[in-house]
Amino acid sequence: xxxxxxxVSPVRMSxxxxxxxxxxxxxxxxxxxxxxxxxxxxxxxxxGVSRTPIRExxxxxxxxxxxxxxxxxxTKVTEIEKDDIFKMYSTMAALQALAAEAAAKxxxxxxxxxxxxxxQEFSSAIKSGQAYQAMxxxxxxxxxxxxxxxxxxxxxFSASLQIHIRxxxxxxxxxxxxxxxxxxxxHDSIIAAFEKNDSDRAQAMMKQNFIRPMQELHDLx
Amino acid sequence: xxxxxxxVSPVRMSxxxxxxxxxxxxxxxxxxxxxxxxxxxxxxxxxGVSRTPIRExxxxxxxxxxxxxxxxxxTKVTEIEKDDIFKMYSTMAALQALAAEAAAKxxxxxxxxxxxxxxQEFSSAIKSGQAYQAMxxxxxxxxxxxxxxxxxxxxxFSASLQIHIRxxxxxxxxxxxxxxxxxxxxHDSIIAAFEKNDSDRAQAMMKQNFIRPMQELHDLx
DNA sequence: AAACATTTGTCCGTATGTATA
DNA sequence: ATATACATACGGACAAATGTT
Numbered sequence: 001x002x003x004x005x006x007x008v009s010p011v012r013m014s015x016x017x018x019x020x021x022x023x024x025x026x027x028x029x030x031x032x033x034x035x036x037x038x039x040x041x042x043x044x045x046x047x048g049v050s051r052t053p054i055r056e057x058x059x060x061x062x063x064x065x066x067x068x069x070x071x072x073x074x075t076k077v078t079e080i081e082k083d084d085i086f087k088m089y090s091t092m093a094a095l096q097a098l099a100a101e102a103a104a105k106x107x108x109x110x111x112x113x114x115x116x117x118x119x120q121e122f123s124s125a126i127k128s129g130q131a132y133q134a135m136x137x138x139x140x141x142x143x144x145x146x147x148x149x150x151x152x153x154x155x156x157f158s159a160s161l162q163i164h165i166r167x168x169x170x171x172x173x174x175x176x177x178x179x180x181x182x183x184x185x186x187h188d189s190i191i192a193a194f195e196k197n198d199s200d201r202a203q204a205m206m207k208q209n210f211i212r213p214m215q216e217l218h219d220l221x
Numbered sequence: 222x223x224x225x226x227x228x229v230s231p232v233r234m235s236x237x238x239x240x241x242x243x244x245x246x247x248x249x250x251x252x253x254x255x256x257x258x259x260x261x262x263x264x265x266x267x268x269g270v271s272r273t274p275i276r277e278x279x280x281x282x283x284x285x286x287x288x289x290x291x292x293x294x295x296t297k298v299t300e301i302e303k304d305d306i307f308k309m310y311s312t313m314a315a316l317q318a319l320a321a322e323a324a325a326k327x328x329x330x331x332x333x334x335x336x337x338x339x340x341q342e343f344s345s346a347i348k349s350g351q352a353y354q355a356m357x358x359x360x361x362x363x364x365x366x367x368x369x370x371x372x373x374x375x376x377x378f379s380a381s382l383q384i385h386i387r388x389x390x391x392x393x394x395x396x397x398x399x400x401x402x403x404x405x406x407x408h409d410s411i412i413a414a415f416e417k418n419d420s421d422r423a424q425a426m427m428k429q430n431f432i433r434p435m436q437e438l439h440d441l442x
Numbered sequence: 443a444a445a446c447a448t449t450t451g452t453c454c455g456t457a458t459g460t461a462t463a
Numbered sequence: 464a465t466a467t468a469c470a471t472a473c474g475g476a477c478a479a480a481t482g483t484t
Contacts, residue, residue, distance in 0.1 A: 014450095014452090015452070040471080049452080050453045051454080052452055052454085053451085055472090056280055059277055059280060059281060060280060060284060064284075065373070070460095071235060071472085072460060072472075073459085073470080074461095087374055090372070091316070091372060091374040091378070094316060094319040094375075097315070098312060098315040102311075150308075151311070151312060153312040153385070154315075156286065157374075235471095236472075236473070237473090260449065260450095262449080262450095270473080271473060272450095272474080273473055274472085276451085291450095292480090293451075293479075294450075294481060294482085295449070296449095
């Protein structure tokens with residue numbers, strides 16, 4: 001019997017992983033607010049697990065910078081302020097520019113076509129005012145390039161930053177749309193640079209793709 | 222009774238922290254070799270703690286990329302190969318270049334003097350063939366600039382990469398000296414750029430300070 | 443194919459430490 | 464200043480999962 005090869009991952013998530021991703025979601029979307037105190041026993045009950053997986057999730061969240069633990073004292077959701085946007089975006093810009101530079105040297109036509117397709121969805125989402133879908137498509141575009149760059153360090157750091165940026169948007173912008181047509185055009189420029197294997201230009205355009213919204217966001221707040 | 226103000230940090234390290242730093246050391250210096258299987262119960266006994274802090278340390282090491290966990294199966298020390306040097310150094314270069322760019326805009330004369338002093342020690346260590354001291358001074362130089370840049374994301378990512386780079390040097394170079402006079406000169410150029418608050422040049426020189434040894438190392442292996 | 447051995451995953455009790463009254 | 468409450472840190476037992484004989 002032909003079993004579907006790519007079924008939706010039989011993810012037997014451990015309790016720790018479930019706790020982690022749930023807590024991440026709650027912190028990102030503001031259910032758990034900045035500065036809020038977290039008590040493991042309480043969360044353990046509401047997630048239906050024991051305190052151990054919660055504690056383990058706390059440790060990972062601390063490394064990610066989403067919670068801050070004062071050992072033996074308390075653990076709270078990390079505070080966030082609007083000036084942090086500079087630090088997050090400029091760091092992200094540096095990593096993504098690096099990825100674009102590397103990707104430009106190895107990308108093949110089929111992959112360029114995939115990027116085009118993703119950017120098309122991104123554009124559609126913006127035009128129809130679907131903020132969440134637009135954000136997802138944008139992330140997909142950048143993550144695809146990161147994969148091409150074949151740099152696990154940059155990919156890991158970028159993933160971490162992506163979470164912080166998402167949280168920033170939720171906390172300060174409450175879901176309002178942030179992506180604009182300018183972003184779509186910049187993506188097109190990056191794709192064009194990829195076609196010519198022009199790593200310098202790909203790198204420069206990628207940087208702008210983060211620097212511009214960074215300034216727009218800061219002006220807005 | 223006058224108690225010394227700056228005593229050596231009353232670090233009440235938790236068992237988890239002790240386990241973590243010990244395991245880090247063992248992985249970096251090759252005591253625990255790439256691909257080696259780690260069993261928490263065993264390490265728990267040899268470190269004189271229970272499995273819990275060992276397990277917690279494992280999780281953090283996994284995020285750092287020093288160990289790889291196959292859930293429910295095993296956890297091993299992450300493999301490493303010589304081509305990884307490109308990925309580590311190019312990523313580090315991007316982060317440090319960003320830090321230098323930011324630092325150039327806010328650095329004050331006193332801090333420039335401190336950098337000069339650190340670079341002096343770096344130079345001395347190289348001339349007297351003290352490989353470890355040279356590496357430490359070099360790291361101190363870069364970490365100081367990271368602090369100035371006031372970017373916790375870049376600082377955190379850089380710290381993580383520093384560990385991987387250290388491990389790479391231990392595994393492939395066995396303590397032989399890697400720093401050269403060229404590095405000292407590049408540091409001087411960075412300092413000179415700082416004096417003029419020339420963030421572009423600081424950024425460019427910082428990048429070269431990582432790209433050059435990256436290629437030298439790769440040619441060597 | 444099934445039972446076994448090994449290792450990871452989870453639970454919960456207890457100790458330790460910190461802050462508040 | 465002492466006691467008390469509360470949250471974290473750790474330990475050890477048990478359960479689940481995987482690979483093997």
